[in-house]
Amino acid sequence: MIVKNFLLTVLLLVSCVSFIIAGQLYWQKKIDDTVKQAMAEAPKQEAIENESKLMKYAAQLPSEVQEKIKNAIHTNHPVRLVIVGSEAISSSEKSWPALFKNELESTYGQQVFEVVVKEYGEMTTKEALEANVDKEIIDAKPDILLWEPFILNNNGVIEIEDTLQQIDTIIQNIQSALPDVTIMLQPPHPIYNARYYPSQVEQLQSFAKEKGYIYLDHWKAWPDYKSEELNDVVNENTDLPNERGHQLWADFLIDYFIAK
Template sequence: MIFSYASWKEKLASAGKPAEQATAAAPAEETEEEMEAVSEETADIDLNELTASMDSQVQEVFFNRKGQGEKVQFLIIGSEAMNDGEPGYAELLTDALESSYEGFVETEVMSFEGTSEEFLMSGPELSTGYDVVLMEPFTLKNNGRVEIETEHVHIQNVFGEILSAESDAELVLHPPQPIYGAQFYQTQVSALEQFAEMRDYAYINHWEQWPSTEDLALKEYLTEDSNPNNTGAAVWADALIAYFTGS
């Protein structure tokens, strides 16, 4: 990608402007009986412990839903890398959420093999009432194809549609897997973290649990195609699980 670091620094702020939100009908409200049933099912869940590692705005969604007698609708969006490994990080995280929250969190997985631009053009249904969205915004797929600030606008577009159905929904960003010898890709990932901080989005920096991109040991976590193997998927999942379950 022919895009200088200096140019990115100049344009980063403009990418943080919120995209126009789509309009959608609000999801049907739960009946009083359903709310009471959820409250009974989740009575013994210790949310203080389970949400201890979350950013406060994400933690608040969990407490709000429990107080309202509703389940948390949790969406995982990302590249096909979430399925790499046996099992992949998406399956490991889904299992951990189910086990830890005992049905209080209902998880949906949405993987896509393409760029963020192609994802938006595919027209996925996002305005159905998700409360928490964990998004890996196709940064590696965008390398050489989608500019940094454009990726950030795409993130805003995705979240705008989420917010059209749930005004208090929260977005949690995390980067794709590290790759050995990363160069401009590393700049993209640094830009993503700064963008998340600027927009006050939660951000999980799971790269801290992997070997450095300059360390040959990183190859032991990846396939020959630089996708996560079993070890890489487990490391990635561990970081996500620690954030969302406090363990």
């Protein structure tokens, strides 16, 4: 009888210990699974929060550009922004493209925008067609093309009607090869007391609106072209933006691309 009771006690103890161990193992697994799930969800939550923050910066951009930015965030393949223009672009570290590029990368990060700058000096639109500049732009594979289309270089050389036709031909060639490219047009900088040039810029704006291209009217940010104050930001001898002019131009584009 004593032996029987002893065996029952041992069995009971073994059962209790087994139950306790099984319970501990069960709850440990539950805890481990919860921790693993939390660790797995943390990067996702961080990514969601990062996307939300970046998309707030893009809030005022056209929807097609916002979609490209969102895709860049998801895929880690940056939006390729190709800036094309005349000698007003400049390769200086204080030029508007450099200032603009630095601010884009600082705000969005280098995984969202990849900026490529192509400067064509005093080239006209006619010369651009003859030199196959459209093919060079296509080879750069822009997702967004920000083009200052040589209006000032054409001034006094090529009639505005021919200029717009040549611009249209270049864009059509680019869009034929890159149907998803976003076209953004912007004028060159203003010139003090110019006579015909402002009218040509107005016609460029009308052309962009008619064709459905995005037009970035940065002239709003400059002093009036009839005001001598313009000489404070545009060099009177070269008719090119000075350091302050480049900053002014860059600030306009920064404010357009980055909502704050």
